[in-house]
Amino acid sequence: MGFAAKSYCSLLCMLVLLFTICYSQDNYVSSKATYSGSPGCFERPSGACGYGEFGRKVNNANVAGVSMLYKNGSGCGACYHVRCKIPKICSYDGVTVVVTDFGEGDGTDFILSDRAYAKLAVPNAALELFPYAAVDIEYQRISCRYPGYNLKIKVHEKSNFPGYLAVIVLYQAGVYDITAIEVWQADDLEWRCMRRSFGTVWDLPSPPSGPLTLKVQVSGNGCTKWVQMTNVVPSNWKAGVVYDTAIQLS
Template sequence: MAQSPTIATWYGSPNGAGTNAGNCGYGGAVETSPFNKFIAAGGSSLFRGGEGCGTCYQVKCTSNPACSGNPVTITISDRCPECAPFQFDMSGTAFGAMALPGKADQLRSAGRLNVQYQRVQCNYHGFTITFTVDPGSNPFYFATNIEYEDGDGDLSKVEIQQANTNSFSPMQLSFGATWKFNDPSPSPLQAPFSLRLTNGSGKTVVASNVISVGWKPGQIFRSNVNFNN
């Protein structure tokens, strides 16, 4: 896959994860495995109105004496409104990881670098797709943040199946990596829910009965599926 030139900057604390309030809605998960702070806010052509959330890229620098020339892999977890369309505003951790040993602070002090990047397949090494119920969910409205999709990393379609039906209904992208379902019927939603996910390449997986009866806003549910399983 060909590499393309762009600009990389960094934000947040030098050894941090940028921010845990990113526009993809991953929250504090960016601090821990499998993200491990290796994230970036993307310009408009990377963030894509939230559809780029979860996509993975290799970024490397050779333009500064402190650059190692070795690529680092990052996940898009935030939006950078002031960035150029294909600019990466990386966490301090990821930006520093492009440096030679002992040169991370020197590289971060440059602030802005010419870099090469390419999109790559995501591989979260044993993590399965995870659903975090949105705080605004209630018995008649369900929304969930979706994380750790191997492969493309992004989703083109999400559908929900309630316990009392044999069919899947489309969910709508709410913001970032959060999808929502407004049930048109006057009855409460019937858990457990199964969720069918389609990625950007058209590959589909089903997390069967992944959201259990008695679910609560903020609750985390780990499926037993992923796109590379």
């Protein structure tokens, strides 16, 4: 009987643990959302994150502007699962969006692209959803996934070789916020901090010559780490060009 009682207690503990794990994975936050161009919403047409065309096309154009979650730019690139709550119109599947801009509406946390907003609805019900200026939603931060894509460094269009360098990190996978970027200064054998210019654009006047090694600080999942990218930007870098790092966050 003692062995059976221990086995029963072990099984009960396992079931409680399984329930706890499953419950924690469904940790959604209640809020409101609207869509781009809807009455009462405000967006920055140039894109506050600095992504440019990437910010309109990434994730099959399922993107969003956020206000509170923008976090002075460190929220750029984050992925969220969003679903609305109107019976018979909203789909439980919802939509996964990537934050690419700052935007605020009347009590809303998300301004979704038209494409993403339509995906909140069940099939053939999107036209019924658009008349709502804002809808009740629930959202959850999730891991970004870019199958087939490495982390990439784009030299921002406003860079001016060789005296001024600005960069943007693209395709950041996982649940991470970029909180710092440094450049290796070989002459002085030290790392130089880049400045957050705006959004997720980081810049540096008088950058080092030669191929550039960058170090990116990322925070997420309760930890902070540095990811080094050796000689990722060539010595003859050009504004607007995207360079592959051959690595990805995990």
